[in-house]
Amino acid sequence: MEKEIIIFRGITKRFPPDILANDRVSFAVEKGTIHVVLGENGAGKTTLMNILYGIHQPDEGSILLRGREVRITSPRVAIELGIGMVHQHFRLIPNHRVWENVILGFPRAPRFFPAARAREMVRNLSQEYGLDVDPDAYVWQLSAGEQQRVEILKTLLRKAEILILDEPTSVLTPSDAEKLFSVLQKMKEEGRTCLFITHKFSEVREVGDRITILRKGRVVETVAKGEADFESLATMMVGEKVSLFLEKPLVTPGEPLLQVEDLWVLDDRGFPRVQGVSLTLREGEIVGVAGVVGNGQRELAEALAGLRTPLRGRVFLKGNDLTGSSPRNVREAGLGYVPEDRRMSLIGDLTVEENLILRDYQEPLFRRGTFLDWKRVREYAENVITAYRIVPPLPRLPVRLLSGGNRQRVALAQALVSRPQVLVVANPTVGLDILATGFIHRLLLSLQEEGVGILLISGDLDEILTLSDRILVLYRGTIVGERERPKSGWTEEDRREIGMMMGGVTEEHLVVGK
Amino acid sequence: MREPIVRIARRLEPSPEMVFLVSVGSVIFAFLVSGFLFSFLGIFPTEAYRVFLNGAFGSFYALSETIKRMIPLALIGAGLSVSFQASVWNIGAEGQMLIGAIVGAWVALFSHLPSPLLLPAMFILGFLGGAFWGVFAAWCRNKLAINEIITTLMLNYVAANLVLYLILGPWKGKTVRGFAYTDPFPKEAWLATLGATRIPLATLLLAIIAVFVCYLILTKTTLGFELRVVGRGEKAARLAGINIGRVVSFVMFLSGGLAGIAGVGEVSGIHHMLRHPAHISLGYGFTGVIVAWIARANPLGVLASSFLFGALMSGGDALKVSFGIPFQVIYILNGLVLLFLIASDQLLYYRIIFRHGHQDTREEDYGGVVD
Numbered sequence A: 001m002e003k004e005i006i007i008f009r010g011i012t013k014r015f016p017p018d019i020l021a022n023d024r025v026s027f028a029v030e031k032g033t034i035h036v037v038l039g040e041n042g043a044g045k046t047t048l049m050n051i052l053y054g055i056h057q058p059d060e061g062s063i064l065l066r067g068r069e070v071r072i073t074s075p076r077v078a079i080e081l082g083i084g085m086v087h088q089h090f091r092l093i094p095n096h097r098v099w100e101n102v103i104l105g106f107p108r109a110p111r112f113f114p115a116a117r118a119r120e121m122v123r124n125l126s127q128e129y130g131l132d133v134d135p136d137a138y139v140w141q142l143s144a145g146e147q148q149r150v151e152i153l154k155t156l157l158r159k160a161e162i163l164i165l166d167e168p169t170s171v172l173t174p175s176d177a178e179k180l181f182s183v184l185q186k187m188k189e190e191g192r193t194c195l196f197i198t199h200k201f202s203e204v205r206e207v208g209d210r211i212t213i214l215r216k217g218r219v220v221e222t223v224a225k226g227e228a229d230f231e232s233l234a235t236m237m238v239g240e241k242v243s244l245f246l247e248k249p250l251v252t253p254g255e256p257l258l259q260v261e262d263l264w265v266l267d268d269r270g271f272p273r274v275q276g277v278s279l280t281l282r283e284g285e286i287v288g289v290a291g292v293v294g295n296g297q298r299e300l301a302e303a304l305a306g307l308r309t310p311l312r313g314r315v316f317l318k319g320n321d322l323t324g325s326s327p328r329n330v331r332e333a334g335l336g337y338v339p340e341d342r343r344m345s346l347i348g349d350l351t352v353e354e355n356l357i358l359r360d361y362q363e364p365l366f367r368r369g370t371f372l373d374w375k376r377v378r379e380y381a382e383n384v385i386t387a388y389r390i391v392p393p394l395p396r397l398p399v400r401l402l403s404g405g406n407r408q409r410v411a412l413a414q415a416l417v418s419r420p421q422v423l424v425v426a427n428p429t430v431g432l433d434i435l436a437t438g439f440i441h442r443l444l445l446s447l448q449e450e451g452v453g454i455l456l457i458s459g460d461l462d463e464i465l466t467l468s469d470r471i472l473v474l475y476r477g478t479i480v481g482e483r484e485r486p487k488s489g490w491t492e493e494d495r496r497e498i499g500m501m502m503g504g505v506t507e508e509h510l511v512v513g514k
Numbered sequence B: 001m002r003e004p005i006v007r008i009a010r011r012l013e014p015s016p017e018m019v020f021l022v023s024v025g026s027v028i029f030a031f032l033v034s035g036f037l038f039s040f041l042g043i044f045p046t047e048a049y050r051v052f053l054n055g056a057f058g059s060f061y062a063l064s065e066t067i068k069r070m071i072p073l074a075l076i077g078a079g080l081s082v083s084f085q086a087s088v089w090n091i092g093a094e095g096q097m098l099i100g101a102i103v104g105a106w107v108a109l110f111s112h113l114p115s116p117l118l119l120p121a122m123f124i125l126g127f128l129g130g131a132f133w134g135v136f137a138a139w140c141r142n143k144l145a146i147n148e149i150i151t152t153l154m155l156n157y158v159a160a161n162l163v164l165y166l167i168l169g170p171w172k173g174k175t176v177r178g179f180a181y182t183d184p185f186p187k188e189a190w191l192a193t194l195g196a197t198r199i200p201l202a203t204l205l206l207a208i209i210a211v212f213v214c215y216l217i218l219t220k221t222t223l224g225f226e227l228r229v230v231g232r233g234e235k236a237a238r239l240a241g242i243n244i245g246r247v248v249s250f251v252m253f254l255s256g257g258l259a260g261i262a263g264v265g266e267v268s269g270i271h272h273m274l275r276h277p278a279h280i281s282l283g284y285g286f287t288g289v290i291v292a293w294i295a296r297a298n299p300l301g302v303l304a305s306s307f308l309f310g311a312l313m314s315g316g317d318a319l320k321v322s323f324g325i326p327f328q329v330i331y332i333l334n335g336l337v338l339l340f341l342i343a344s345d346q347l348l349y350y351r352i353i354f355r356h357g358h359q360d361t362r363e364e365d366y367g368g369v370v371d
Helices: A045-052 A075-080 A098-103 A115-129 A144-157 A174-189 A201-205 A230-238 A297-305 A327-332 A352-356 A374-387 A404-416 A434-449 A461-467 A492-502 A507-513 B016-040 B045-057 B060-085 B093-110 B115-144 B148-168 B201-220 B222-232 B234-239 B244-271 B277-281 B284-294 B299-323 B328-348
Strands: A004-015 A019-030 A034-038 A060-065 A068-070 A083-086 A162-166 A193-198 A210-215 A218-224 A256-266 A272-282 A286-290 A312-317 A335-338 A422-426 A453-458 A470-475 A478-484 B006-010 B350-354
Touching: A004 A045, A004 A193, A019 A045, A019 A060, A019 A193, A019 A210, A034 A045, A034 A174, A034 A201, A045 A162, A045 A193, A075 A083, A083 A144, A098 A115, A098 A144, A115 A144, A115 A174, A144 A174, A162 A174, A174 A193, A174 A492, A193 A201, A201 A230, A210 A230, A218 A230, A230 A434, A256 A297, A256 A453, A272 A286, A272 A297, A272 A312, A272 A453, A272 A478, A286 A434, A286 A461, A286 A492, A297 A327, A297 A335, A297 A422, A297 A453, A327 A335, A335 A404, A352 A374, A352 A404, A404 A422, A404 A434, A422 A434, A434 A453, A434 A461, A453 A461, A461 A492, A470 A492, A478 A492, A478 A507, A492 A507, B016 B045, B016 B328, B045 B060, B045 B299, B060 B093, B060 B201, B060 B222, B060 B244, B060 B284, B060 B299, B093 B115, B093 B148, B093 B244, B093 B277, B093 B284, B115 B148, B115 B201, B115 B244, B148 B277, B201 B222, B201 B244, B201 B299, B222 B234, B222 B244, B234 B244, B244 B277, B244 B284, B284 B299, B284 B328, B299 B328, B328 B350
Parallel strands: A019 A218, A034 A193, A034 A210, A083 A162, A162 A193, A286 A453, A286 A470, A335 A422, A422 A453
Antiparallel strands: A004 A019, A004 A060, A060 A068, A210 A218, A256 A272, A256 A312, A470 A478, B006 B350
């Protein structure tokens, strides 16, 4: 039997006009292993996998599958060759049931009255692999983790020997991720091969027998598990020495700045998505709100920012009641908000300088009477561009032409124009590369040193642990747990417990479980 | 390995020169295509082009006719540019213009104001009339959440029928026998024309002022900044604390008011009476939408695009008179120009890449993400 099941030989893929997504990519994947493809956003990981799955055709190079050169001209061909792919954004039909999704496009599905047979197939496979999911549930009712299981079931039903997972953990709770890893382990023991695409090098220690690092479309190296530590993996990903270490300033929290009491907030559908949240944020303190997306983070943040009127409860900023105030009043009272949805903070068609003054254009600094003082706006923007190292340094460039990291710098700078004492930031580093993430994190820490109180709402547990002095876990609209940062820093035990609470395990159950 | 022969790639930002050249090119293209239309009507295309160009620019008179038509287009186009920058789709300039004409006619015929006040009152009240017609649509949007495209469009018909009612009913002229229009305005309510032309001087100046004021508002003032923010990102505008309803009302007030001025200009500068809506307007309100659109909602660009469409109208008139063809043919020509300009707008953001070599293959597009 062949040891190397897939060999990429000199794969090159260009996207006109000038994107070189893959540049002579060559490496081999061994049968029965979990092979991690590690790289930053834009490194060409997804393109390479789309080529293997027949979505794209390479401009140059070839793929050897089980020792034979193959031309994978479409996903159908890929499936026939035993390749399955779980995309980062799931390809499921929300209004259909699980079993309907699983047999959709499946050639061997029974032609008439397929339900009973399909249910049975789904049930058998779920049991075999511990992929818990109800065949009769509608997909829209499922959590992201469950939807992913449906996607994996689809590939298993089609007898995939090679499974491609594109950023599979980005939507999972830590405990769902654990489950996924054990499923992968089982598949590996059966001799199946997994290609695991990720940009989080911390995941590499969980899975991965071998790791191929991609940077700017090229293979940097392929290493075996244990051959490289975090620092060197990060360095290979980024291309320069990066320090993953952030010095957390020693700040003694001061007076309470933000106090939230029993806050209830409705979502867009009129469902109370935040259900009785109370919290306190002090001067010079970073409080992390951990939780998986969709547990009320957005509604909580928008209620604090004045974009949503709470159903019940009170919000105080330095003792002033801000409940139900307008966004402008909230900002003038000293609360800055950096939403996760950058369309809410930035306007792509407007320039960098226009975006910077988007909220504070009425400040005397930026205007003379009814006229905007563009000269001073320009000066201000140039200072910000220098201070935040925004590239390219052009105040009149439309923001949509900036990279994600630079856009986020503009968004943060915009919220800081009014020098807020409290900053509410939601997922500030989603989609950013390591260097940009480091910059944002350092910026938040330096604000903390200046005494700004920061409420960090994030689905990324690593980010929460790196920055927070105190962590609250938000699950289904309520705070299910709280942890204070120990003097010596967060422990593995803290991480595990917070991860479990993010999945809905309450404090009491954690205690019972011990 | 396998690349199609012709491929289309997206480009980020077309340069201004490119925009200009492509726009001119598409106008020329529209004329070439309309050659078929003229042939079909039994007119030799080059002869039609000659008559058209002569009618639009060929003489002092032709040019003055072009400018005469450009004035209402520029007034309306400037206001609509501001409105479109705020993503408020006012397509009711036609109706707002007619309301301006009605108000102007009322002042001229029935207000009995002393003559020095007559013209200023006609313009101020005409502006307010058109503005009111616009603000009503804004109110419907702000308070009742009714889309302004629908209300402004429908209000056009209300305004047109109001004109018809007045000229057939209460305001029907005593001296005009069977015709459907009002008595002529007193001479004090006539606008002076420029030299020997039929260009009303006052509205020409007002149009130029309107263009520059709209440009200033958009680019230099906090209000203009607010409305550009609202137009490009309502979510961001909300977070910035901008009062969106106020912005919508303002742009409807301004664009409606300028259309109202255009209406006063037509009745007091050209017709000197209130008459059938199709005679007062010649579709200026609708053409104004195109004028603003082609100028990319830049008021300065409106100067050029309103001149172009003024020329299309006066050149079209010459065609109609010379060849006895129906005026509707001119609408087809206008439509072609618009079609090509809109199509070219899309093309600006793409470029065509020809493959070198001869492989005959195709590439299926799954819309994959570059990552």
